[in-house]
Amino acid sequence: MAGHPDKGGATHDDSARATGHRSEVTLTVNGTPHTLLLDHRRVLLDVLREDLDLTGSKKGCDHGQCGACTVLVDGRRVNGCLLLAVTLDGSEVVTVEGLADGTGEPHPLQKAFLDRDAFQCGYCTPGQICSAVGMLAEAAAGHPSHVTDPAAPSGRPVRLDAAEIRERLSGNLCRCGAYPHIVEAVEDVI
Amino acid sequence: MEPFGYVRAGTVREAAEALAEHPGARCLGGGTNLVDLMKLGVERPGLLVDVSRLPLDTVEELPDGSVRVGATVRNSDLAAHPLVRDRYAVLSQALLAGASGQLRNAATTGGNLLQRTRCPHFQDLSKPCNKRTPGTGCAAREGTHRDHAVLGHSEQCVATHPSDMAVALAALDARVELDDGRTTRAVPADRFHRLPGDQPERDTEIRPGELITGVVLPAATASLPSAYRKARDRASYAFALASVAAVLSTAEDGTVAHVGLAFGALAHKPWRAERAEAALRGAPATEDAFAHAVERELQAARPLRDNGYKVPLARNLAVDVLTRLAARRTRPGTLQEDS
8 A cells, every 4th residue: 555645734633523535543552542533544554653653563465464564453463454544443452562561571472582583584573473462362262273173172272282373373474484483482481 | 545435334224324325335344355455456445334343243042043143253253152163163164264363353254255256367457357347358267277266157257256154154054144224135155155157246146235244054054063174275374275164964874864065266156066965965974975976066167277176176175074074973062073
């Protein structure tokens, strides 16, 4: 998607109403509320990077195929490049910048990625980590995956082995091929 | 992307009215396909009607034992729901075989049914495509078509429908509920999608101004042994080259009591294997009988230059899945192997 016609003067005009091709949207990002007047074409990823200066979330393919833009919206991992920001009014967004605790201590997954050297160029890493955070919550809530035994009882937490981690993180591509260490890093925090 | 208006519908009637007033409008669910197509310039709606917050986000059992799935239930939640996992295993498995965790968290039941083909020519504005722009021709028929249809295609279009979920719904005899704000109607899931014929721009039987409000999973196929199997180029996160959804129960004497069989990635719609089903009803539930019936179904296949591999692939998938299901005891509420 080329450009973002609303960036600039109109973006923070709180008096404007939802008419025409723009709407007022309130997003709480990493705990901080932001009210923005946004062109309907703007996707969450671009708003995070360009309006809120949160450049941790990366634009890889911009078509929902690589996972570099993965963030948590209302606790669920999603592709920020495919979510129109206007649809998210009232939502809570957490990006890789918001994973550390209040004292600035990195999230256990961030530490594990460092300890395991789970990246080379690092471009996919914020998406990998946000995806892993969401994935661990899904497994704890009993969500099955393609490799979960269909006979496993529904509603119970799913034990994650390497095959489960690989399948559940398949929406995050790593062109450097750091997958073995990514799997080990996730195994470290289970 | 073209500029567009946006309205968040609070009720089904509001959504239907917005669709009726703006012929160029599109319903927005999770947006995982529509937003991508808008970025590509394939879709240029003047108005998006956001239906993702409609109160259609529940899975519930109805008094007759059927299960109603609201149109805005997310694919990941549907796959994990105990009613679906325990009674309609094939549906849970099909959903989990599709897309990625992130996409399944956003994608809705209604949106999954209304997603468009992933034919690369459909997505490429520089190529002719009768589905995207009627009358321009088909770049796939003589071009890149390894992933395309072997059954039911037309001179105009050889695209396949990409959904895994819809294949399971067809095999389960599910119904798709539609609402235009005044009246509701239900269409059998295996009749909801169309073959291309000379109108490939029409993917489904949905009428202008209608929206999908839900899907009903019938009591008749609840808790029958069922499974989904998908062949793809990667172990995960890829569209099917061929897939099969099967529901099978056997009688005491080892004959087929109930069978529902549908193929994915072979046609413009989930391909309900009606000939194979007819051949199998009352027949012995044996590998030989399954092979004979599936081959009979696939006799209708007309592969293109580069996708003939799909026919034996689909055959082998179907025979394998049916044979494994026949080895299970029909025991409501469980998926345990016979031992």
